[in-house]
Amino acid sequence: MSERLYFDSNATAKLRPEVFDAYVEALRAVGGNPSSLHEPGRRARHLLDDARERIAAALGVHEDELVFTSGGTESNNLALLGSLRPSPQGRALAVSAIEHSSVLGPARALEREGAKLTLLPVDETGTVSLEATRTALRDQHLSLVSTMAANNELGTCAPLEELSAVLEDAPLRPRWHIDAVQALGRVPLDLRRLRVDLASFSIHKLGGPVGVGVLYRRAGVRLEPLLWGGEQEQGLRPGTENVAGAVAAARAIELAVAEAQSHAAKLRRLSLQLWSEVAAKLPRVRLLGLPVDHPRRLPGTLNLLCPKIDGKVLVMRLDLAGLAVSAGSACASGSLEPSHVLQAIGCSEEESRAGLRLSLGREVGEEDVHKTVEILWRTLGAASVNAVEIKGL
Ligand code: PLP
Numbered sequence: 001m002s003e004r005l006y007f008d009s010n011a012t013a014k015l016r017p018e019v020f021d022a023y024v025e026a027l028r029a030v031g032g033n034p035s036s037l038h039e040p041g042r043r044a045r046h047l048l049d050d051a052r053e054r055i056a057a058a059l060g061v062h063e064d065e066l067v068f069t070s071g072g073t074e075s076n077n078l079a080l081l082g083s084l085r086p087s088p089q090g091r092a093l094a095v096s097a098i099e100h101s102s103v104l105g106p107a108r109a110l111e112r113e114g115a116k117l118t119l120l121p122v123d124e125t126g127t128v129s130l131e132a133t134r135t136a137l138r139d140q141h142l143s144l145v146s147t148m149a150a151n152n153e154l155g156t157c158a159p160l161e162e163l164s165a166v167l168e169d170a171p172l173r174p175r176w177h178i179d180a181v182q183a184l185g186r187v188p189l190d191l192r193r194l195r196v197d198l199a200s201f202s203i204h205k206l207g208g209p210v211g212v213g214v215l216y217r218r219a220g221v222r223l224e225p226l227l228w229g230g231e232q233e234q235g236l237r238p239g240t241e242n243v244a245g246a247v248a249a250a251r252a253i254e255l256a257v258a259e260a261q262s263h264a265a266k267l268r269r270l271s272l273q274l275w276s277e278v279a280a281k282l283p284r285v286r287l288l289g290l291p292v293d294h295p296r297r298l299p300g301t302l303n304l305l306c307p308k309i310d311g312k313v314l315v316m317r318l319d320l321a322g323l324a325v326s327a328g329s330a331c332a333s334g335s336l337e338p339s340h341v342l343q344a345i346g347c348s349e350e351e352s353r354a355g356l357r358l359s360l361g362r363e364v365g366e367e368d369v370h371k372t373v374e375i376l377w378r379t380l381g382a383a384s385v386n387a388v389e390i391k392g393l
Contacts (some may be wrong), residue, residue, distance in 0.1 A: 005323045005372050009205075009294045009361030010152050010182060010301055016207030016362075019252045023209055025219050026247035034241050035232070048243050051250035058250075058257040061191055061216055067233045068246050071213035072181040072202030073102035074226070076146075079198040080106040080238065082146045082223030089114035091239050093174075095121045095146040096128040097344040098154070103179055104340075116140065120147070124345050125290045126156035133166050143176040149183035149199075153341040155237045156287035157300025159188055164194045164280060175221065182206055185256030186264050186299050194251040198219050201253070203245070207362070208252035212245035212258055218226065267292075267300030267360055270369050274302060277373040282306075282380055287344065300360035305347070306380060311354050314379070326357050 004013065024046055031040025034048050044088030049063075056063040069075045080103060084091050088110045095107045097119045111117040118136050121129050129149055136142060145167065150157045167176050177198040177281055183189055191199055198221065203212040216268055217223060223236055230238030256263075275292040284304040290297045296363070306314060311327030318325055327339075347355070358372070 007325045007358045010359035012204045013207045013361050019208045022251040027242035032245045043193050044243050048246050051299045053255050054250040058253045067215045067236050069213040075103040075200035075213045075215040077106045080283050084110050085224045091143045092116040092140045093144040094118040098151050098341045122344050124156040127347050137170040141238035144175045146177040148179040150298040152182045152302050156289045159294045170341050185260050203249045203252050206252040206256045208248045212249050252317035264299040274369045281377045302358045304356045317379050344356040
């Protein structure tokens with residue numbers, strides 16, 4: 001079999017050689033614990049401080065506003081739980097209905113602890129309702145609003161400028177968190193201009209190692225730590241710091257920001273090619289979310305609704321044919337639950353199990369897209385004979 005085609009970059013991107021080299025070099029260079037006073041400790045501290053400064057410069061923020069975490073999940077948990085704890089009772093938060101489970105999970109935990117949770121609806125394209133946001137802001141004293149910058153399953157980007165304006169207009173402006181895990185390096189993100197209070201990033205989505213994340217926390221925004229027992233990361237993330245991970249994060253973020261425009265342009269072109277080839281060969285397949293050339297479509301992410309076929313069965317068939325994709329988000333794809341994102345945009349339960357996500361990375365070229373459509377066509381052709389049909393589709 002020829003080389004496997006990888007179209008699952010939203011789950012995890014291929015490790016970038018430049019980031020790998022920086023990571024390995026840092027692993028060798030870290031002589032000690034950054035909290036130690038001796039020379040090896042000071043060397044580690046220097047590497048950590050330098051990484052933080054470089055990330056701050058790339059994101060246009062101050063280095064004291066960055067907290068290193070173990071990934072997007074922890075950044076999201078720290079943003080939500082850290083904002084409402086220790087006293088969630090009687091407080092209110094609103095999150096969009098299509099948030100990643102690492103936002104919905106802590107939001108529901110806060111609800112169980114006595115907070116009032118509002119799920120902001122989205123339209124059929126996955127765009128969060130500005131009207132519902134305005135209403136929630138008018139009717140409640142919200143402590144926090146959390147909206148993802150780009151949805152991992154659908155590839156719909158939030159209207160961040162408009163959301164920012166709606167929040168600014170609120171009589172009591174709540175704290176605003178954005179999950180920017182899928183957005184960084186593909187869509188412009190000016191945290192200061194948007195007046196974002198908290199933003200989550202994950203390094204393995206940018207070609208870095210798994211297990212490294214960053215939370216941006218605007219100066220003055222107080223958070224309750226999730227863990228206790230050390231003063232690292234301004235007391236917000238105790239535990240010996242992952243210095244080499246931070247160095248890799250700096251390289252990955254610098255590259256992502258520097259190349260964002262050209263990378264997005266390339267992904268946009270390949271997405272157009274992918275969709276026009278799919279539409280020509282597989283006319284029954286529907287593209288979910290925004291039109292492929294919409295300015296708010298996350299470059300390189302397409303969710304295809306393939307009629308009469310269970311998404312997970314299709315993923316396995318495509319895998320056998322040499323194409324790696326996912327049904328819904330990677331975190332949920334081990335579960336039998338329908339996608340909450342597809343349900344939120346109005347898909348039936350059956351349809352919500354049938355979405356196939358193709359997400360393109362920087363290694364993908366035109367020929368790969370072409371081969372992918374060939375595989376889809378062959379597999380879906382065979383599947384229409386042998387389909388695991390879902391009732392109602
Ligand atoms: N947020 C979004 C939008 C994601 O797509 C993901 C990963 O799939 C996460 C958060 C979680 O990031 P991590 O895998 O680094 O915990």
